[in-house]
Amino acid sequence: MILKSISYTNIRNLQNTVLIPSENITVFTGENAQGKTNILEGIHICCTGRSHRTSKDNEVIKIGKEMAYLDIQCQKRDGIHRVEIALKNQNRKAISINGYPAKRLGELMGQINCVMFSPEDLSLITSGPQYRRKFIDIALSQINPKYFYALQNYQKVIAQRNNLLKSLSTSNKNIDTLSVWDEQLCDYGSQIYILRKEFIENINKKCSQIHSHISGGRENLSILFMSNIKGSTAGEAYEVFLNLLKKNHAVDIRRQITQIGIHRDDIKLMLDDIDVRTQGSQGQKRTTALSLKFSEIEIMKEYSGELPVLLLDDVFSELDKNRRKWLLKYIKDIQTFITCVDIESTALQNEENIKIVKVVEGKLQ
Numbered sequence: 001m002i003l004k005s006i007s008y009t010n011i012r013n014l015q016n017t018v019l020i021p022s023e024n025i026t027v028f029t030g031e032n033a034q035g036k037t038n039i040l041e042g043i044h045i046c047c048t049g050r051s052h053r054t055s056k057d058n059e060v061i062k063i064g065k066e067m068a069y070l071d072i073q074c075q076k077r078d079g080i081h082r083v084e085i086a087l088k089n090q091n092r093k094a095i096s097i098n099g100y101p102a103k104r105l106g107e108l109m110g111q112i113n114c115v116m117f118s119p120e121d122l123s124l125i126t127s128g129p130q131y132r133r134k135f136i137d138i139a140l141s142q143i144n145p146k147y148f149y150a151l152q153n154y155q156k157v158i159a160q161r162n163n164l165l166k167s168l169s170t171s172n173k174n175i176d177t178l179s180v181w182d183e184q185l186c187d188y189g190s191q192i193y194i195l196r197k198e199f200i201e202n203i204n205k206k207c208s209q210i211h212s213h214i215s216g217g218r219e220n221l222s223i224l225f226m227s228n229i230k231g232s233t234a235g236e237a238y239e240v241f242l243n244l245l246k247k248n249h250a251v252d253i254r255r256q257i258t259q260i261g262i263h264r265d266d267i268k269l270m271l272d273d274i275d276v277r278t279q280g281s282q283g284q285k286r287t288t289a290l291s292l293k294f295s296e297i298e299i300m301k302e303y304s305g306e307l308p309v310l311l312l313d314d315v316f317s318e319l320d321k322n323r324r325k326w327l328l329k330y331i332k333d334i335q336t337f338i339t340c341v342d343i344e345s346t347a348l349q350n351e352e353n354i355k356i357v358k359v360v361e362g363k364l365q
């Protein structure tokens, strides 16, 4: 897919503007705090419905304004798709797709797909499991709206179940309803489990090829799915999950929180027999994060038949010469948006079909 135009109104410090990007590479250069990342953030919001750096819409709205507005036109194989998003200070965001208002956020998923690389990606490797789940959730939601709905519902049900657990720690009233929440949790949880399992098996295959390329054949990356749940069908996973929940009722009530479920899932990243998270070098961690992200691109292409757009925030200049060369070859057919402090640091200035935009105090030049 190719973004044809992106219109920004009241987005953070950006001056209201319509950006016409290159079909290949657009580079945004400028000092710190000028608005480069804000440009990528706007694209990310149109793809996933949310910012990559905050869950609060009102942080994205220009200070002093009530509303912000994004409007993207995207060329896909079946024609032009248009996504408009209005972020509001007091209200929920309004989304419109090809001119029609969307009733649910899920309708946005898969319209425009992006993969974002940012310096924070390292936390994908080094930090807690929630970062790895977020990676899986963002990728799978964009590929499969069913996953997104199941996840939304799972989160609602678990919140209700946890509320009940709190009340059960003081009174046995309503204990019968616990099994109702159990069944709902298992219903959504088993769907999520199966989709994650498939996704991780797939990403494992892709990652090991890509990692071998990036590391010059020196390292073998494999990814293991770690979950309390087991099963090769949703039905099996449902039974396993339900039994575990039942067995754990007393503990759950004592701790007032649901201990077991897909909200505890994680992935283990292994370079041969080294656990990258705990034993990998800084360089190995970086390369592993890159491999994961590139696999995400491959999987998106496989599911939707379209290449996502690539957003590289401050990461290009960090790469060494060989990795940069590899990356440039790789992104030849992918529309890419790059931010950096100065173009010289990227050695991109002599590339063909490149559009360079200077960003000064929110103005695109």
Ligand SMILES: Nc1ncnc2c1ncn2[C@@H]1O[C@H](COP(=O)(O)OP(=O)(O)O)[C@@H](O)[C@H]1O
Residues within 6 Å of the ligand: 011, 012, 013, 014, 030, 031, 032, 033, 034, 035, 036, 037, 038, 039, 058, 059, 060, 061, 062, 063, 339
């Ligand atoms: N809601 C907002 N309204 C106005 N300006 C904002 C808002 N949020 C952040 N900013 C400003 O945006 C700038 C940061 O933009 P950013 O894209 O992160 O910079 P960089 O060019 O370093 O990537 C800062 O000057 C910050 O004060």
Ligand SMILES: [Mg+2]
Residues within 6 Å of the ligand: 036, 037, 038, 313, 314, 339
């Ligand atoms: Mg930035």
